[in-house]
Amino acid sequence: MSDCLFCKIVSGDLDAEIVYENEDLVAFRDINPQAPVHLLIIPKKAIATINDIDEEDAGLVGHLYVVAGKLAVQYGFAKDGYRCVMNCNEHGGQSVYHIHLHL
Numbered sequence: 491m492s493d494c495l496f497c498k499i500v501s502g503d504l505d506a507e508i509v510y511e512n513e514d515l516v517a518f519r520d521i522n523p524q525a526p527v528h529l530l531i532i533p534k535k536a537i538a539t540i541n542d543i544d545e546e547d548a549g550l551v552g553h554l555y556v557v558a559g560k561l562a563v564q565y566g567f568a569k570d571g572y573r574c575v576m577n578c579n580e581h582g583g584q585s586v587y588h589i590h591l592h593l
C-alpha cells in the first residue's frame with residue numbers, strides 16, 4: 491500500500507493535523523470537512539476495506555469507536571450527538587482504501 495495516503499500519514503511521510511495518536515491508531519482532521527468538526531480515525535495497520543477486516547482485527551476496529559467517543563467528549567459534542575461512518579468500496583463512497591472512521 492505504498493501509494494496509500496493514510497499509510498503515508500501513519501509513517502510521517504505526509505503531514506496531517508493529528509488530534510490523537512496511540513500505538514494502534516491515529517486521528518486527524520479531514521482535509522475536506524463535511525461538519526464543523528470532521529475527524530478521521532484510522533488504524534496504523536493497513537486494512538483496505540471493511541471486507542478485509544479479519545477476526546483478529548475485531549479489537550482494533552472496536553478501539554476506533556472507543557476513541558471516537560473520547561474525541562466526541564473532548565470536542566464537546568458527545569451529549570448533543572454525532573455520527574460515525576465507515577464507507578466500503580466505490581459504491582459505498584470509499585475514496586481511500588485504508589479503513590477509516592469518520593467522526
